[in-house]
Amino acid sequence: MTEPSLRGSLWLHDADLRRYRPLTASTRADVLVVGAGMTGLLTAARLADNGLDVVVVDAGPVGGRNTALSTGNLYAPVSRMADLVARWGGDTATRVVQWRQQAVRSIESLVHRYDLRCGFQRVTMQYGVQERSRDATAAFERELQAYQRVGLSCDHRQSGLPFALGHAFQIPDQAQLDPAAFCQELAQHLVGRVRVHDWTQIVDIDAAAGIARTPDCSIRARHFVLATHSPAGFNLVQAEMEVYREYAVAVPVRDMPAPGVHWIADRQRSLRGVRGTDGRHWLVLVGETHRTGETPATDPAQRLIDDAQRNFRVEGEPMCWSAQQFRSADQLPYIGGSAHDNVWVATGYGPDGLTWAGVAARMIAEGIQGSSNEMDGVLSPMRFTPVRSAAGWLRTNATVARHMVGDRLAAASAGTAQTLAPGCGALLAVDGKRTAVYRDDAGTLHAMSPLCPHLKCVVQWNGHERTWDCPCHGSRFSATGQLLEGPAKQGLTPQTL
Ligand SMILES: Cc1cc2nc3c(=O)[nH]c(=O)nc-3n(C[C@H](O)[C@H](O)[C@H](O)COP(=O)(O)OP(=O)(O)OC[C@H]3O[C@@H](n4cnc5c(N)ncnc54)[C@H](O)[C@@H]3O)c2cc1C
Numbered sequence: 001m002t003e004p005s006l007r008g009s010l011w012l013h014d015a016d017l018r019r020y021r022p023l024t025a026s027t028r029a030d031v032l033v034v035g036a037g038m039t040g041l042l043t044a045a046r047l048a049d050n051g052l053d054v055v056v057v058d059a060g061p062v063g064g065r066n067t068a069l070s071t072g073n074l075y076a077p078v079s080r081m082a083d084l085v086a087r088w089g090g091d092t093a094t095r096v097v098q099w100r101q102q103a104v105r106s107i108e109s110l111v112h113r114y115d116l117r118c119g120f121q122r123v124t125m126q127y128g129v130q131e132r133s134r135d136a137t138a139a140f141e142r143e144l145q146a147y148q149r150v151g152l153s154c155d156h157r158q159s160g161l162p163f164a165l166g167h168a169f170q171i172p173d174q175a176q177l178d179p180a181a182f183c184q185e186l187a188q189h190l191v192g193r194v195r196v197h198d199w200t201q202i203v204d205i206d207a208a209a210g211i212a213r214t215p216d217c218s219i220r221a222r223h224f225v226l227a228t229h230s231p232a233g234f235n236l237v238q239a240e241m242e243v244y245r246e247y248a249v250a251v252p253v254r255d256m257p258a259p260g261v262h263w264i265a266d267r268q269r270s271l272r273g274v275r276g277t278d279g280r281h282w283l284v285l286v287g288e289t290h291r292t293g294e295t296p297a298t299d300p301a302q303r304l305i306d307d308a309q310r311n312f313r314v315e316g317e318p319m320c321w322s323a324q325q326f327r328s329a330d331q332l333p334y335i336g337g338s339a340h341d342n343v344w345v346a347t348g349y350g351p352d353g354l355t356w357a358g359v360a361a362r363m364i365a366e367g368i369q370g371s372s373n374e375m376d377g378v379l380s381p382m383r384f385t386p387v388r389s390a391a392g393w394l395r396t397n398a399t400v401a402r403h404m405v406g407d408r409l410a411a412a413s414a415g416t417a418q419t420l421a422p423g424c425g426a427l428l429a430v431d432g433k434r435t436a437v438y439r440d441d442a443g444t445l446h447a448m449s450p451l452c453p454h455l456k457c458v459v460q461w462n463g464h465e466r467t468w469d470c471p472c473h474g475s476r477f478s479a480t481g482q483l484l485e486g487p488a489k490q491g492l493t494p495q496t497l
Contacts, residue, residue: 008321010250010274010282011068011180017061018184023197025217029055031368032212032221034202037067038179038354039346040227041186042361045110048193050369055219056187056194059201063183066229069323070354071248071272071286073261074175075125076101078352082146084331092378094150096332099375103358104175111177114189118182119274122175125261128158128168136266140167143265147171160258163311166266174261176272179354203489207340223368224343227360230326230474230486231334231347240329241348243474245322245462247300248286250274251308252316256281269307283312292324293471295462322465324474324485325351334381335360337367344368345381417445417497425461425468425479434458435495436468438479448481448492459492468492
């Protein structure tokens with residue numbers, strides 16, 4: 001089934017997704033890359049350049065998951081530069097920005113090398129705040145200083161929006177693309193050097209034996225790259241991460257913003273213009289987030305649409321979508337070797353993952369070739385940074401504890417299955433037992449255990465997306481209980497009413 005949140009993406013709505021053959025017979029390779037998003041494909045491209053025999057598999061279509069749900073912005077800074085400098089120091093933050101600059105350049109060189117038709121263009125990134133209040137000005141100045149500290153050239157200008165910013169600066173030479181088209185085009189050009197299989201899910205990896213399994217067959221490999229976006233199965237890394245939903249809308253408008261990345265920090269809004277294949281002008285607006293499993297009553301997508309209507313001349317129906325965001329405890333992603341020598345991970349990207357994917361590709365490809373690089377110590381998933389992680393750890397584990405204990409003790413809603421409206425779900429008391437109940441549009445009731453199979457937290461109804469979301473580690477399930485994304489490995493257990 002198609003997950004509701006994936007249907008709306010601007011990049012997917014008229015994309016002609018090429019099909020690759022699912023893997024049906026057992027095979028061997030030097031490297032198995034699990035996941036054909038930005039991370040998996042960039043890594044596969046590097047590994048193939050190094051002469052390795054590479055298989056890429058994806059549980060869904062190529063590039064169809066988080067990569068296709070992004071805004072398509074590539075930039076050297078990270079979100080919250082000032083925090084990065086404060087936490088890691090100016091020198092490390094400078095190196096981080098340089099690795100990200102190199103990553104954008106390597107993506108650009110792939111675009112030119114294969115002539116990828118994905119709308120790649122170099123653009124300016126604008127950082128601004130709308131308010132001129134003391135707080136907004138102080139936060140702006142702090143961020144500006146951090147950008148300058150890491151060597152980014154900041155030009156005090158503002159441009160290209162139909163409303164004035166209180167303060168703004170621009171950073172040249174960042175980039176934008178259509179992320180779904182990039183993946184589709186890159187995969188096509190890799191075929192012949194890399195074996196690509198879509199709709200092929202890895203259900204188990206036995207690292208010691210060097211075998212990965214799908215439901216139908218197995219793949220023997222010397223190395224396994226988990227380019228799966230989520231930290232599936234890596235409990236240490238998982239326990240450190242905060243999981244958020246992030247929402248996006250694309251709205252047809254008469255007046256597009258100027259080309260470029262526009263980040264309005266005090267409003268938590270990132271926006272860009274896109275000329276659609278049908279010639280229409282689209283405004284892509286993102287920035288509404290909430291912890292997974294803690295869905296607000298007001299629809300986050302509607303808040304974005306309201307913003308668009310306030311500031312642009314909207315003419316037509318919006319598209320809305322959303323995706324998961326994994327944030328590490330110390331603001332840097334987890335990229336590199338794991339506790340198993342032959343298993344490589346790339347996760348915890350936060351909101352900046354398209355460029356981190358390029359960093360991950362380089363780091364993992366070099367690691368597999370046996371060369372260590374300066375990124376290892378900083379980004380390694382095995383790092384332990386008690387001071388830098390402290391706040392993140394506390395926040396994450398307090399949230400998990402609150403939901404594990406609090407939600408289990410909480411009473412079920414006072415309603416009954418009979419009063420549940422079509423399209424709605426709720427935790428109800430059924431025969432004295434708390435039960436997750438959903439009534440579909442045809443009126444049929446579906447009942448399930450409310451316990452997430454991962455660590456038995458109680459799932460919560462997300463009425464905007466019609467999903468059951470686990471507040472502890474972010475597993476998500478369809479309204480009828482099928483697994484949409486892990487770390488859980490199976491769906492909610494059906495119950496009778
Ligand atoms: C609204 C929004 C806007 C964003 N905008 C930006 C932006 O402008 N710039 C930016 O840098 N970042 C942005 N991001 C973040 C960015 O989208 C992600 O960090 C990035 O796409 C991650 O790429 P990935 O390849 O690691 O993951 P994905 O693209 O999710 O790829 C992982 C793949 O692994 C597959 N997979 C998972 N498990 C298995 C399995 N067991 N077997 C087989 N396959 C499996 C999945 O099907 C998927 O295709 C945004 C995020 C959101 C939500």
